[in-house]
Amino acid sequence: MSEISVAIAGAGLSGLCLAHSLLRAGFDVQIYERDPEPHIRRQGYRISVDEHGIAALQRCLPPHLFKLFLATASPTDKASYFRVTNQELGEVFRLTFKGDPSGADLRTPRQVDRQTLRAIMLEGLQDRVHYGKEVLRAETTSDGATLHFSDGSCIRASLVVGADGVNSVLRKQLLPDCEPDDTSSWGIYGRSLLFHKGRSLVPRPLETSGVFAIGPSGRGFFFTAMRFGEAPQTAFARLGVNQAPPINDDYVMWGILLPKEQFPEHQEKLGAEALQRLAQEAVRDFHPVVQRFVERADVDYTMPVRFRVAKKPDMWPVSRVVFMGDAVHVMPPTGAHGGNTALRDAALLADKLEAIAIQGETLEWAILSYQEGMSKYAFREVEASKTMMKRFSIKNPLMSWVMLRAIPWMRSFTNKSLTIE
Numbered sequence: 429m430s431e432i433s434v435a436i437a438g439a440g441l442s443g444l445c446l447a448h449s450l451l452r453a454g455f456d457v458q459i460y461e462r463d464p465e466p467h468i469r470r471q472g473y474r475i476s477v478d479e480h481g482i483a484a485l486q487r488c489l490p491p492h493l494f495k496l497f498l499a500t501a502s503p504t505d506k507a508s509y510f511r512v513t514n515q516e517l518g519e520v521f522r523l524t525f526k527g528d529p530s531g532a533d534l535r536t537p538r539q540v541d542r543q544t545l546r547a548i549m550l551e552g553l554q555d556r557v558h559y560g561k562e563v564l565r566a567e568t569t570s571d572g573a574t575l576h577f578s579d580g581s582c583i584r585a586s587l588v589v590g591a592d593g594v595n596s597v598l599r600k601q602l603l604p605d606c607e608p609d610d611t612s613s614w615g616i617y618g619r620s621l622l623f624h625k626g627r628s629l630v631p632r633p634l635e636t637s638g639v640f641a642i643g644p645s646g647r648g649f650f651f652t653a654m655r656f657g658e659a660p661q662t663a664f665a666r667l668g669v670n671q672a673p674p675i676n677d678d679y680v681m682w683g684i685l686l687p688k689e690q691f692p693e694h695q696e697k698l699g700a701e702a703l704q705r706l707a708q709e710a711v712r713d714f715h716p717v718v719q720r721f722v723e724r725a726d727v728d729y730t731m732p733v734r735f736r737v738a739k740k741p742d743m744w745p746v747s748r749v750v751f752m753g754d755a756v757h758v759m760p761p762t763g764a765h766g767g768n769t770a771l772r773d774a775a776l777l778a779d780k781l782e783a784i785a786i787q788g789e790t791l792e793w794a795i796l797s798y799q800e801g802m803s804k805y806a807f808r809e810v811e812a813s814k815t816m817m818k819r820f821s822i823k824n825p826l827m828s829w830v831m832l833r834a835i836p837w838m839r840s841f842t843n844k845s846l847t848i849e
């Protein structure tokens with residue numbers, strides 16, 4: 429397989445996952461990352477990894493790194509909940525998820541810290557990831573592709589994989605009609621340490637819940653706790669990973685959903701302090717527990733997120749550049765499928781490329797068959813996330829009154845409501 433060289437643009441979730449698998453299968457694989465070093469950007473949010481994401485990690489990572497992923501993920505509690513509430517945390521409805529406290533059932537979703545997962549996936553690839561290599565464009569021929577970088581250099585490979593995230597320059601160049609659409613809502617994400625002076629910021633009834641509080645004027649607030657199953661420092665040392673984990677403390681991840689027009693112009697250029705002020709303003713009418721999360725935020729980690737939705741290409745170009753993850757099927761985080769779908773792509777592409785040696789298939793077959801499989805499940809997830817996002821923005825005033833006032837009030841008489849001090 430060393431005759432087939434693979435150049436991956438982007439050392440994010442999907443790029444690193446694919447690289448592990450291809451390296452183990454004997455491909456000549458190199459990863460080119462725009463950032464100058466591994467943890468330069470503070471993307472300290474937690475992601476929920478579902479059965480597809482877990483299966484992809486199990487398939488691609490070396491066993492000790494997969495164990496490390498499981499060890500540092502949050503415990504799979506006996507029961508966890510997704511609660512939809514009004515802005516005072518009065519419950520509208522809840523979904524209950526049965527867990528598996530033994531952690532053995534790999535279909536049970538887990539919460540992981542994104543930076544920790546990325547650090548785990550960087551292990552063993554230190555000499556394969558080239559930092560400070562910003563991809564500008566690719567040139568394709570019938571037997572390979574050349575990647576051009578902003579420092580003037582270029583490299584050639586049999587296959588280029590565009591895993592360069594939502595603002596992918598390769599997508600802009602090669603799929604110019606597929607620029608993702610903006611949704612009507614954008615977000616501000618942040619995190620706050622879970623414990624303050626020994627007390628948890630999350631009230632006990634909500635400890636194992638993800639909560640989405642629907643507020644006035646199209647605003648919403650999501651929060652959930654990220655509790656490490658085993659302290660990353662201990663788990664990294666126990667499993668022989670010789671790097672300092674990026675984070676060791678449990679935290680609350682929160683996100684504010686805001687109608688796009690409530691964001692100042694050039695929101696991406698707002699500094700952390702200005703964003704923090706905007707966040708505090710946006711939650712002024714919410715329950716004090718919610719306000720406390722934002723007040724206690726680790727301001728360096730507060731970040732704006734434009735929610736965008738991918739457009740499916742009418743036709744996939746038959747070329748030596750393929751795409752994975754947000755580069756080609758970005759979706760809003762409602763539903764928590766973006767990262768899982770990106771990991772699933774990595775596993776599928778690894779399967780197809782490895783079939784070249786195992787089943788005697790050609791590289792062209794691998795590319796086509798990957799694109800066909802990926803576009804089926806990925807754009808289904810895009811549609812599902814879009815629909816879910818619409819459901820959370822209730823525009824009809826009568827519907828809003830019933831959902832956010834009448835139902836929580838009625839539930840308070842049946843002991844089904846929450847009492848949050």
Ligand SMILES: Cc1cc2nc3c(=O)[nH]c(=O)nc-3n(C[C@H](O)[C@H](O)[C@H](O)COP(=O)(O)OP(=O)(O)OC[C@H]3O[C@@H](n4cnc5c(N)ncnc54)[C@H](O)[C@@H]3O)c2cc1C
Nearest residue numbers: 438440441442462475476563592593753754764766767768
């Ligand atoms: C707040 C938040 C919460 C989320 N929660 C969840 C969740 O619970 N579950 C879930 O499944 N998903 C979740 N997601 C989505 C998930 O994080 C993304 O879908 C996932 O990271 C996509 O992986 P990727 O490999 O496609 O891209 P990324 O992980 O974004 O990686 C892209 C990489 O490419 C690099 N890059 C970009 N441009 C260039 C260039 N020109 N040259 C070289 N390198 C470049 C970037 O620096 C980056 O390292 C969430 C997203 C956000 C923002």
